[in-house]
Amino acid sequence: MARLTSTPSFIGTYGPVTVYFMFGKYYMRSRSSLTGKRVKKDPAFRKTMQYAALLAKASPIALKLYAVVPLPNKKHKVRCKITGEVMTWLRYGWSDTDIIEYLAKKYAPPYGGMQVSEEGPVTVLRPSYRRARPGVRNTVQGLFKNIPAERPSFELLYWRRRDKQFRRVLHKENRNSSTSAPPIFQLDQAILYGSRKN
Numbered sequence: 106m107a108r109l110t111s112t113p114s115f116i117g118t119y120g121p122v123t124v125y126f127m128f129g130k131y132y133m134r135s136r137s138s139l140t141g142k143r144v145k146k147d148p149a150f151r152k153t154m155q156y157a158a159l160l161a162k163a164s165p166i167a168l169k170l171y172a173v174v175p176l177p178n179k180k181h182k183v184r185c186k187i188t189g190e191v192m193t194w195l196r197y198g199w200s201d202t203d204i205i206e207y208l209a210k211k212y213a214p215p216y217g218g219m220q221v222s223e224e225g226p227v228t229v230l231r232p233s234y235r236r237a238r239p240g241v242r243n244t245v246q247g248l249f250k251n252i253p254a255e256r257p258s259f260e261l262l263y264w265r266r267r268d269k270q271f272r273r274v275l276h277k278e279n280r281n282s283s284t285s286a287p288p289i290f291q292l293d294q295a296i297l298y299g300s301r302k303n
Contacts, residue, residue, distance in 0.1 A: 107132065107134070108130055108131070109133055121135060121136050122135060122136060123135070160192060163191040163192040163195055166205065167184065167187045170212060187208065187212065191208065
């Protein structure tokens, strides 16, 4: 594990290295050979998966009990404590209703004595946050409003066509007479010398 002195260009795993941020500093280490597939299938991690399954069963029960706790007393520490106790009683083989009754007596009176419902609180799902990635197409589309343009009048279209033809002819004339001085310079000379002749 090496400590980086400058800000890295990425955080995460890229190729053979992993860069991460810890305690206000950036660190780099070699990539781990451990994968999620191995953790789930390898017998060496059997206990880990058993505790994960136990936590998956204990979490909804603890959520019902945590809903009883009033808002001023809701803290991460209290939720973790309730979840840990639920896991303990599940390991001893207690049923869900027994655990809820026992822990409601233990946690509800100190925190307001509210009733525990059999159904968990309604969870309102928020849309997942998705970081906007800059793209040329999206940027260009975002600049203009999707308002249908009004069709220009016939007179305006006719004027544009005539102007375009005029500019083409003017450009051809200027290109053919490129051996002489540019038209602006000629105009300046005519103004200067024209005033002397008068």
